[in-house]
Amino acid sequence: MRFLGEVRVENTEFFTSSHVKLKIWILRAITTLLLWTCIIQLVALGEVWGPNLLKSWPSCSNPPGAHTEANVSFPRRKVQLPPKRVYKNNGYLVVSCNGGLNQMRAAICDMVAIARHLNVTLIVPDLDKTSFWADPSNFQDIFDVDHFISSLRDEVRILKELPPRLKRKVELGMFYELPPISWSNISYYHQQILPLLKSHKVVHLNRTDARLANNGLPFEIQKLRCRVNFHSLRFTGRIEELGRKVVRILRQNGPFLVLHLRYEMDMLSFSGCTRGCSNEEVDELTRMRYANPWWKEKAIDTELKRREGLCPLTPEEAALVLTALGVDHNVQIYIAAGEIYGRERRLRPLAAAFWNLVRKEKLLEPSELRFFQNHSSQMAALDYLVSLESDVFVPTYDGNMAKVVEGHRRYLGFKKTILLDRKVLVNLIDQYENGLLSWDEFSSTIKEVHANRTGCPKSRVVISDKPKVEDYFYSNPQECLQPMDEALRRW
Numbered sequence: 001m002r003f004l005g006e007v008r009v010e011n012t013e014f015f016t017s018s019h020v021k022l023k024i025w026i027l028r029a030i031t032t033l034l035l036w037t038c039i040i041q042l043v044a045l046g047e048v049w050g051p052n053l054l055k056s057w058p059s060c061s062n063p064p065g066a067h068t069e070a071n072v073s074f075p076r077r078k079v080q081l082p083p084k085r086v087y088k089n090n091g092y093l094v095v096s097c098n099g100g101l102n103q104m105r106a107a108i109c110d111m112v113a114i115a116r117h118l119n120v121t122l123i124v125p126d127l128d129k130t131s132f133w134a135d136p137s138n139f140q141d142i143f144d145v146d147h148f149i150s151s152l153r154d155e156v157r158i159l160k161e162l163p164p165r166l167k168r169k170v171e172l173g174m175f176y177e178l179p180p181i182s183w184s185n186i187s188y189y190h191q192q193i194l195p196l197l198k199s200h201k202v203v204h205l206n207r208t209d210a211r212l213a214n215n216g217l218p219f220e221i222q223k224l225r226c227r228v229n230f231h232s233l234r235f236t237g238r239i240e241e242l243g244r245k246v247v248r249i250l251r252q253n254g255p256f257l258v259l260h261l262r263y264e265m266d267m268l269s270f271s272g273c274t275r276g277c278s279n280e281e282v283d284e285l286t287r288m289r290y291a292n293p294w295w296k297e298k299a300i301d302t303e304l305k306r307r308e309g310l311c312p313l314t315p316e317e318a319a320l321v322l323t324a325l326g327v328d329h330n331v332q333i334y335i336a337a338g339e340i341y342g343r344e345r346r347l348r349p350l351a352a353a354f355w356n357l358v359r360k361e362k363l364l365e366p367s368e369l370r371f372f373q374n375h376s377s378q379m380a381a382l383d384y385l386v387s388l389e390s391d392v393f394v395p396t397y398d399g400n401m402a403k404v405v406e407g408h409r410r411y412l413g414f415k416k417t418i419l420l421d422r423k424v425l426v427n428l429i430d431q432y433e434n435g436l437l438s439w440d441e442f443s444s445t446i447k448e449v450h451a452n453r454t455g456c457p458k459s460r461v462v463i464s465d466k467p468k469v470e471d472y473f474y475s476n477p478q479e480c481l482q483p484m485d486e487a488l489r490r491w
Contacts, residue, residue, distance in 0.1 A: 060456035062413040082154035090119045091197030092162060094175075094204040096126045096166025099141070101380040102400035103127060106474045107208035109228040113221045114212065116156040118194050123145070123150070124160050125208075127377070130171055131267045132292070135376045142377055144234045155224060166202055176200040179207035183467035185216055214473040215462045225473065226480035228403075230411055235381050242368060243385030247361050250386070256332035256358075258390035259322070260383075262312040262397035263346065264338040265297045273311035281342070307422025312397035315346050317429055319353040321420065322394070324443040325450065327354070334390065334403075335359045336383035338376060360386070393455075394418045402476035410455055410481060417455030424449050457481070 079437045095102035095111045108125050115122035124139050139145055149158045162170060169175065176196050181188060197203050205211070210224075235243070250256045268274060269288040274281065290298055305311055313321065323329070333354045340346055351357045360382055361369065373377045380401065387393050393415070395402030409415040425446070432442040460478050463470035 004480075006474040031045060060416065060454060064424070081150050084153045085155055085157075085472075086221065087119045087157075089121055089157070090194060091121070091200070092123060092159075092166060092202045093118070093120045093197065094123045094126075094162070094170075094202060095208050096128070096204070096206045097208050097209070098128045099131060099209050099360045100400060101377040101384070102404040103209050104377075105233060105404060106400070107211070108233065109225045109474075110212040111205070111208055112152060112156060112158075112226045112228045112232075114160075114186070114189050114193075116224060117221065118189055118197065120197055121157045121159060123162055124158060131294075135374075135378075137375050137377050140236075141375070142235065142239070142381055144236055147234050148232050152228065153425055155227075170202055170204075174200075175202040175204055177204040177206055180205050180211040182210050183213050184211060185213050186218065186221060210468075214467060214470055215460070216464070219479060222473070222477065222479040226411070226477050229474065229477075230408065230480075235385065239370070239381045240385065242364070242372075243382050245368075245380065246360055246363055246386050247367045247389045250332055250334060250358070253332055253356075255391040256334055257322075257327060257392040258336050258383075258387045259318060259393060260393070260395040260397075261318060261335050261337045261340065261389065262399055262402075263315060263340050263472065264393070265341045267312060267397070267399075268341055270295055271311055272297070272302055272305060274302050275306055275311065275313045275348070276316060277342070306426055307423070309421070309426065311422070311426075313420070313422065313425070316349040317425070318396050320429060320432075321425060321446065323353055325418065326443075326447065327392075329354055330356060332356045332358055334386055336387050338379070388412065390415075390416075391417060392416045394420070396420065397422075403472050405472045407472075407477050408453060410457075410476060414456055414467065414481075418450060419453040419455065421449055421453065 053408070093111065093115050097107045099107075104125070104127055111125060112122060124145060127135075127137060127139055127142070129136055139148075149160070152158060161167065176199075178196075180193065193203060193205075212221075234240070265285070265288070269279070269285040269292075272285075272289065274285055277285065289295055289300075293444065302311075322333075327333075331354070333350075333356065335347075347357070360379075369379075372382070384401065384405060387401075388408055393405060393409060394417075395405070398419075406417050406419065409417050428437065428442060428445055431437045432439070437445075444489065458476070460473070460476045461471040
């Protein structure tokens with residue numbers, strides 16, 4: 001009996017211990033299951049809430065089969081160098097870019113393609129320091145010059161400066177200088193520029209914006225333009241690091257929209273668009289336009305230009321349009337722009353409609369931006385990086401930044417870009433403000449007009465005899481995107 005009793009006690013302890021272990025195992029399994037369920041729900045919620053700043057709008061962001069290599073907007077720092085291309089050098093091409101950051105960016109891409117197909121050595125481009133912005137930045141202050149040179153070494157030889165012997169010749173004026181003809185085919189450079197290079201050894205192209213055609217070029221030239229733009233033109237480590245920080249701060253607070261509000265003094269003076277300005281401001285902008293010798297148009301009919309859709313939207317108009325499009329009033333709106341003309345006074349209507357209005361100056365410490373002060377191109381580079389990463393990009397004017405960012409976002413997987421039809425918009429805004437349209441009619445019409453203007457795949461519009469008004473290559477570099485027929489079938 002004692003033996004049987006001992007056995008019974010041992011069995012009881014055994015079963016009790018097993019029961020406890022089983023309970024613990026079940027509890028762990030249930031906890032793990034609940035945690036995974038929560039994580040899945042949170043991810044699903046993020047996917048629903050995050051990108052959809054425009055409720056019920058279709059999106060072509062990150063479509064299946066999109067260009068996955070480019071989905072990281074800030075390029076990787078480590079790159080395996082391609083083998084050097086060996087070719088007979090036909091001369092040295094010196095270029096001086098003109099305009100703002102993105103105008104110069106596109107010009108650099110064109111000049112690399114031209115240098116490659118003329119078999120010449122390209123000197124690192126000189127950036128514009130005499131324009132309205134008077135930015136003293138050199139190429140290496142904005143772009144990673146060593147990466148630029150090394151990443152293209154299998155295509156073209158690039159030097160930071162001319163060899164000493166040729167440098168002395170240039171100092172003595174022994175070179176040829178000219179502005180190339182705008183929107184030229186590559187045959188122009190072979191027939192007109194190449195003989196000059198062979199004869200003079202050094203040719204200086206002194207205005208390089210829009211000097212290569214949008215269309216009708218060999219496929220390899222178009223691909224090279226993209227390669228330079230999306231891979232070789234990398235901003236300096238300082239700019240990229242600060243750009244990442246701005247994006248990180250924004251992402252911590254949820255999705256964000258970038259509004260490229262082109263309402264700076266130079267833009268208003270150049271375009272003659274003065275709607276909403278006081279008489280004193282109109283006089284100031286007019287004086288500035290007449291004093292600038294590079295701006296050919298002087299006497300401008302502001303209202304006529306606005307009705308033709310040639311003016312950037314005012315902050316008041318932008319607030320109306322974003323609201324009509326269905327943008328959440330609580331969403332972060334990052335203003336990508338220089339100093340707004342009229343400053344906070346002009347931003348009040350926009351800030352009243354969208355209280356979460358932010359700029360880099362508000363997100364960063366003054367000490368972090370001190371290095372960039374008075375360097376407009378470097379400040380624009382920060383805005384460029386943030387614009388690439390935004391959930392939605394909305395430019396209020398189709399200038400160079402708007403076009404180049406649009407094309408880059410297409411390359412990154414057709415990220416949503418609202419391309420505003422300003423000619424239609426100003427007519428609708430006037431009708432609404434005059435009481436001819438109700439809010440519902442106004443909003444629904446704007447949504448309908450822009451339903452297919454979101455940066456989704458489409459063919460570039462070609463107008464062979466009017467290159468200035470056809471679609472710009474850098475806004476839709478279709479040769480470098482996923483196959484058009486495949487992309488269009490998906491959307």
